[in-house]
Every structure is written in structure tokens, then in C-alpha cells.
Amino acid sequence: MFVIFGAGGNVGRVSAAALRRAGHDVRAVIHSAAQAGPLAEMGCEIAIADLHDRAAVSPALEDAHAVQLLCPVPRDNDDPATAMRHMIDVSVDALRAKPPQHVLALSDYGAEHASGTGITTLFHYLEVQLATVDARLTFVRAAEHMHNWARVLPLALSKGVLPSLHHPLEKRFPTVAARDVGALCAELLLDEEPPQRSPRVVSIESEERISAFDVARTISELARRPVAAQAVPREQWAAMLEGAGLGEQHARLIVDLYDAHNAGHIDVQAGVGERRFASTTLADVLAAIVPHGLMRSA
Template sequence: MNIILGATGQIGSMLAENLLKKGQPVRAVIRDSSKVQELKNKGAEVVIADYFDAETLKRAFQGGSSVFLLTPENPECKNCLKEIQMIINNYREAVFSSGITKIVGLSSMGAQHEAGTGNLMASYMLEHAFSDLEIEQIFVRPAYYFSNWLGYLELVQENGILPTFFPPEMELPMIAPPDVAKFLAEVMTCKNPQERIYEIMGPRDYNSLDIAKIFREILNRNVTLQQILPEEWESTLTQAGFSKDAADNLILMTKTVIEGKIKNDAFNPIRFSTGFKTYLKNIV
């Protein structure tokens, strides 16, 4: 049985669908009871569990062989990394008591740094949470998701403005979320020995100007790139509903990316073929 956390989220939902298409048994662990029937209709077993409640997670993990774990983002968190540590501690308890033999974790590029990277520290914490357990552990570090640009889609469509926190010409590895989910499904079902860490990305790196150009081509309208300067980051995020701590962590992560610290020469990344233009066409 494949236990999938975050099964109603972007990656988790596509991962569950990929596994079900392969004829694999899936137990979707979710927090929103309104999504139960939708998942059952697709063929998944569904369990409601609170990540902050170790006992519900233990029950959800019972009888599982492989588990997909992630560190959920909460823009309203008051102490984000402390909350992540609480969740990871509960994961440990649930894994230890369940007989799980394989952990597949959704990490991130930049997870090699122990401190000073904001949100990326959650991935570091996840990758090191089970180091004392003698079970198979695989962590997948995707590049920057193409879907991060979709939060601006309505603004681009209506006003022709594409905001970015990045310097316009700074290139960054990016990837299509469906490719991430597809790779995770392969990792979860593979019976052969695998690497402990995989870094995955799309066919090429992009800068913000490239992204604006592709929006322009697909939407057939003028698109102006609007860089949000560092001194405006905090106010922009708090106005968007982020707590002070969530904003601080996102700012630290953004600085880490801009400073080029997410790159890691220790790994040869796996590249997928879906580019941003193809991805955006499929969305709009």
C-alpha cells in the first residue's frame, strides 16, 4: 500500500493519480473531509488525519509499505519551522510504529544547507529526520515550479503586468509539476536500488524575462515585467496575507536563490522535456 500525504495538493494529487493508473494501491491521507468522495471515485482508499496529531497519522500509516512525505507550507504560520519540526516528529512516530519500509520525501533544490535558507530549511529537516532508521529513504529535490508563476496569471491577463522577486536576467532551473509527480510515482514503485537524493528540473533554465515573453506569446497580449525590489518584499508579502514569520522565511529563501546557493555540484540533475511554454499552453 502506498500512503500519500497531501493527496489533495498539487503534487500529491497528481502522484496519487499516477499510481492509480499504474494499478497501484493508494491510501490518500488528507485533512479536508470534503475531498473524500472525489478520491474514492478515483479508486483510492481515504483517511482523514491531522499532521499535528501523531495518533491519527499512526492509524493512517498502518499496513502501508511506502509513504510519500512532504513539508506543508502555511503562509499564516506564527513559527513556521517549529511547526514543521512538530509535523516531522509525528511522521517519525508514525513511520516507526507502522512497518513502513520505504520513505519518498518531496524536498527541494537547496536542501543541502542546514541554516539560513528560510523555507528551504524544511527540506533539510525532512531529509535528515529519519537518518537513524534502517529503511529505504529517497528524497526528490525539484527545481522552481512553473506553477509559481500562475499566481500572477489573472494580473497578467487583465493588466499585462508580471511581478517578480528575481532580477530580470537571473536564470533559474524550473520544472513542470506534472513531471515531478510522474517521477515520484516511478520512484515509489521502483523495486531496484535507487539513489538517496535526486535533483530534477526542466529542459532549460529560464529568467523572468523569458517567462514574460512566453506569457506574451501564449496570451497574445503585451506583458511588462515588474521587479519587486528587496525593500518591498516584506510589505508585499504581508499585504498578500503572509504572517511575519512566513514572510521572513520566504524572503530568506528568495535571497538564497538569488545568491545562487541552491546549486549543488554533487549531483547530476535529471532533466525533463516539458518547457514553460508547453506547460502554460496546457493551463490556459
């Protein structure tokens, strides 16, 4: 049995589908019954579990051969760092009690840093805690997800301005499509060859690095209207993020992340693990997000 936590998300859903196509039993662990439909249709067993709930997480691990673990940053929590660490602690405790043969965890570029990288320090905590589980470990460190740009698409399309926290605007940075991360996770879960060392660290990004200028140009081409990248002044970051609905502490995690990103600290860890390069482009991802009616009428 392959157990996929976060199976309702962009990464987990792809992993679950790939494992089902390969003929394997999959338990899709989701946080809401509303996510169950497509997963049940592909033949997954459904388990509903809140990662804060020890009593719900443990049964989801029954008879697990391999587990794919995703601990999301809780956007709506006043203290997202503490809440995510609690989710990690609950998950790791359950895995210690019922260790499967293989645990694969979704991590992040820059997860080797214990401090100074905002949200990414939480993935460092995840990796450190999982090292106490008696199982074969794989950490998939993914670059920034291309889909994240969907958050500012409404502004880009309505105002013709793409706000960016990546400074300077011409700076090229690694990104990746969620579907490529999900496909890689399924491939690694199916790899029965024992790694030379555990944990196995695999980093994934797209074949081509991009800049904020590239993102703006791609949106402009898809929407057939001008869109210009605009660097948000550093002193306005927190207010902009809080104005978008994030709590003060969540905004601080993102500010610290982009400070680290712009300083060059969020990248592949030199000399550690394996690197994979994915073929999905930014245009491929954004073409599925930019409203199709808009493109037809332009």
C-alpha cells in the same frame, strides 16, 4: 499498500493516479474530505489526517509498503517554520514506530544547506529527521514549481506587469512542473532495485532553465496582451508579501529564500545523487492557468 500523504495536491494526485494505473493499492491521505472525490473515483482508499495530529497520522500508515511524504509550509500559521517542524516531527515519530520498506520524501533544491536559505532550511530539517527512520529513503529534490507563477497572474493580466523577486531579470533558474514531480515519485516508489546508497537523492527540473523575462513573454503570448517583467526592489519585498496576505515570519522565510536564490545557493547539489530532466514546458503549465476565455477573446 502505497500511502500518499498530500494526495489532494498537484504532486500527490499525479503519483496516486500513476500507482493506481499500475494496479497497486493506494491510500490517499488528505487533510479535508472535500479533496476525496477524484481520488475515490480512481480507486484510492481515503484517509483524512492532519499532520499535526499524532493520533491521525499513525493509523494512516497501517500496512504501508511504501510512503510518499509531503510536509507543506503552513501558509496561515503565524509561525510557519515551527509549525512545519512540528508536522515533520509527528510524521517521523509515526514512521519510526511503523517503518515501511520505503519512504520517499518531497524535498527542495538547496536542501543540503542547514541555514541561510529561508523556507528551504525546513526541507533540510525534514531530510535530517527522516535519516533516523529504519527504512529505505529517497529524497526527491524539486526545482521551483512553475505553478507558483499563478500567484501573480491576476496582476500580470490586469496591469501588464509581472513582479519578480528573481534578480536580475535575465538570470536563468531551474523550474519544474508538479505533474513531472508526481510522475517521477511514482516511478521511484515502484523501483524495487535497492539503491547503492541510502538516502537516494534525485533532483528534478525542466529541460530548459528560464528567466523572469521568459515567464513574462510566455504569459504575454498566451494572453495575447503585453506583459513586462519588473524586478521588485529588495527593500519592498517584505511589504509586498505581507500585503499579499502572508504573515511577517512567512514573508521573512521567502525573503531569505530569494536572497539565497539570487546569490546562487539554490541549485542542484554538485556531485550528489541523480538528476532527471522533465519535458513539460512553462508554456504547457501556464496554458492551463491563463483564463481560456481571455485567450479566445483577445
